[in-house]
Amino acid sequence: MVKRVSVVGAAGYSGAELVRILAAHPRVEVASLFGSPGSKGCAFEAVHPALGGRSGPAVVPFDEAALRASSPDAVFLATPNETSASLVPSLLEAGLLVIDVSGAFRLKDAALYQAWYGFQHPSPQLLPRAVYGLTELCGEELDRARLVANPGCYPTSILLALRPLLPILEEGMPVVAVSASGVSGAGKRADLAYSFCEVAGSYKAYGVGVHRHEPEIRQALGLPAGSPFAFVPHLLPVARGILSTIHVSFRTRVSPDEVAGRWERAYAGRPFVRVLPPGRLPELKDVVGTPRAHLGSAPLDGGRRAVLVSAIDNLLKGAASQAVQNFNRASGFAEEEGLS
Ligand SMILES: NC(=O)c1ccc[n+]([C@@H]2O[C@H](COP(=O)([O-])OP(=O)(O)OC[C@H]3O[C@@H](n4cnc5c(N)ncnc54)[C@H](OP(=O)(O)O)[C@@H]3O)[C@@H](O)[C@H]2O)c1
Incomplete structure (x- = not known):
């Protein structure tokens, strides 16, 4: 079985590592890639130097309708904290598996967001649903997760x-x-x-x-x-x-x-x-x-x-590769698929 995935923040440091890993993942088809709404976008090969020879969708300015139109099964958010906090509710409502690399869903106590992140959390009701994905120390909750809060580096x-x-x-x-x-x-x-x-x-x-x-x-x-x-x-x-x-x-x-x-x-x-x-x-x-x-x-x-x-490596075990471990587990794949 192959899963279609989208990456938002695909041209950022963590996002580019995600694209590199996902482009070579045997159970993944990259459905769509997004940058910030005002960005110019770029060609697939420009995202990461190691992508030479592979082809895939261009990075385009973020637009939720375009993301949905690309029919992903899962979405990786490699975006700033407040961006992830605002995007997650509708992605979950659309039935997508969400792997959030930001800190927006890592803390269980919503009051801590104002104190430590400087913003009022817009969806505190989702915090208990987020599985904190320190992969090796997670149990079955990760296998059933629909929202994974990837740990900080x-x-x-x-x-x-x-x-x-x-x-x-x-x-x-x-x-x-x-x-x-x-x-x-x-x-x-x-x-x-x-x-x-x-x-x-x-x-x-x-x-x-x-x-x-x-x-x-x-x-x-x-x-x-x-x-x-x-x-x-x-x-x-x-x-x-x-x-x-x-x-x-x-x-x-x-x-x-x-x-x-x-x-x-x-x-x-x-x-x-x-x-x-x-x-x-x-x-x-x-x-x-x-x-x-x-x-x-x-x-x-x-x-x-x-x-x-x-x-x-802060961009791999601290971000992208751990995110793919979590995606694998939540998708029913072997944890190391696409990473060994
Ligand atoms: N760097 C690390 O070591 C690391 C480790 C673990 C977790 N994280 C977390 O991962 C997330 C990304 O970090 P990063 O270091 O990869 O950041 P980055 O290099 O600054 O990349 C951020 C990406 O988010 C995109 N973006 C910004 N605003 C957006 C919006 N409103 N809608 C859609 N996309 C938007 C940017 O698009 P453009 O390219 O168009 O500007 C860029 O591609 C952050 O939450 C960070 O805390 C980072």
Whole structure:
């Protein structure tokens, strides 16, 4: 069975990666591709350099009637948060499977959108229906999903490392996640702060205590507001990739073998999370351009504490390839279809 799919935001950084993956997916036919309503659009081959030799629909200015006329079964939204928030209700009403790469449906508490995203959520009634698609840690709810909230890039890197270790963390002790992202994490925007001369040769922390991925991470860890958790994002002068170092305390002494064992059990048979052998720590160069996350750990204080290290490609496991994993699961396909 083949599914017809549309991508909105197809010429953006995450959208272009989606188009590249979907164009080669054996169970997918690309039905239509859209940019912003006022855009000029572009030819299919112009979306992504790796598309040479393939053909497909041109990227055209977004128009919901045109999207529906292309008869997709599923729609990927690689659009700004408020755009996704406004588009999702009618797409769901039309019976389409929606995979939203933005943050518009990740948080369950609608009040958090005003506080962290700066807008009143237009469809709070849909928040409980959205499945938070951290694929490897999802159960059957993902297989039945009609609206998938694809996790943020920083949260993906942090949660994959932390979630399987929650039962052995010392209660009340701070968890500190220090994450560095390549500049593509900010999207195609042309802000001065993200221009070459501003970032090349520099490195800085930003958004400490106010980054919108913080409530998402807290929600997925089950941490109430005010519990001792710090998320410290950094801007790294590379195009893509996220490396997170996460400082944790354990209830008892825990060896790197035990940490690796817990991760191995959580991700057994899951090809896109690789646990490195004890003694090895993840590096960006090994994951950039791949749909995989790499995990490793280093013990501190005789094993009472540890630094967990997690690396992903922000545009793939942090966005497009995880979105396709989620699409596969919600479509009844093998999770790795089109990604291996
Ligand atoms: N970058 C990452 O690492 C990353 C990771 C995970 C999640 N995300 C999320 O994914 C989404 C896209 O991010 P990105 O980094 O790929 O952004 P981007 O490079 O700026 O691309 C955004 C895309 O959205 C399109 N768009 C803007 N307004 C629109 C509208 N009103 N209707 C239809 N399309 C519209 C743009 O069209 P034009 O091309 O015509 O301007 C562009 O193609 C964001 O919500 C972001 O938070 C990004």
